[in-house]
Amino acid sequence: MIKMLHSGWAYITLIVLIFAVVNAIIGLSSKKDFKEKDLRIPLFTLIVSHIQLIIGIIAFFVSAQFQYLRENGMGAAMKEPEIRLAIVEHPLMMILAIVAITVGFTKHKKQSTDNGKFKTIALYYGVALLFVLSRIPWSKWLSF
Numbered sequence: 001m002i003k004m005l006h007s008g009w010a011y012i013t014l015i016v017l018i019f020a021v022v023n024a025i026i027g028l029s030s031k032k033d034f035k036e037k038d039l040r041i042p043l044f045t046l047i048v049s050h051i052q053l054i055i056g057i058i059a060f061f062v063s064a065q066f067q068y069l070r071e072n073g074m075g076a077a078m079k080e081p082e083i084r085l086a087i088v089e090h091p092l093m094m095i096l097a098i099v100a101i102t103v104g105f106t107k108h109k110k111q112s113t114d115n116g117k118f119k120t121i122a123l124y125y126g127v128a129l130l131f132v133l134s135r136i137p138w139s140k141w142l143s144f
Contacts, residue, residue, distance in 0.1 A: 006052070006059040010136070013045075013052045017101075017129050020045040024122035027114070034114035042121050046105045049098050049128075060091060090135045097131035100124045 020041050027038055060066055065086040069077045077083045104124020111117045 002055065002059045002062060006055045009048075009052050009055055013048050014132060014136075016041075016045045016048050017125060017132065021122060021125045021129050024118045024125060027118035028122055031115060034117045038118070042101075042105055042108065042125065045125065046101055049101050053094070053098050056091070056094060060087070063087075085135070085137060090137060093131045093135035097128040100128040100131065104128070 023038065023041050026032075027034065063086065065077075065083045068080075068083055069087050077087055101124065104120055107124065108117045108120040111120055
């Protein structure tokens with residue numbers, strides 16, 4: 001059940017992250033004012049991504065791949081591409097993505113101009129989006 005929750009919540013996380021990046025790029029390119037809505041979008045993305053992290057940590061420790069790691073060790077797990085993705089690559093990149101989102105949200109609050117706020121969100125959330133897209137287990141997502 002936790003795996004299904006993690007997979008389902010991932011769609012929500014990805015959608016709001018894309019929305020936050022697009023909103024920041026639009027705000028930056030059109031030189032519009034940074035309004036309350038423009039604050040709420042990255043804040044909502046921050047909250048949703050942290051919830052996904054918590055669900056993901058739980059899913060990690062109850063997964064078959066983690067059980068394989070415990071039984072066979074890291075050396076054996078690293079030789080299996082699918083297990084390596086699940087226990088090393090995916091978690092590491094998702095944690096880095098959430099760090100980027102968190103840092104970006106914190107740094108945007110310190111910006112004094114509207115352009116600076118949009119630029120900071122676009123940069124940090126954009127990097128986070130690239131990290132997420134690079135290590136989504138696409139084979140599992142696209143096989144229904």
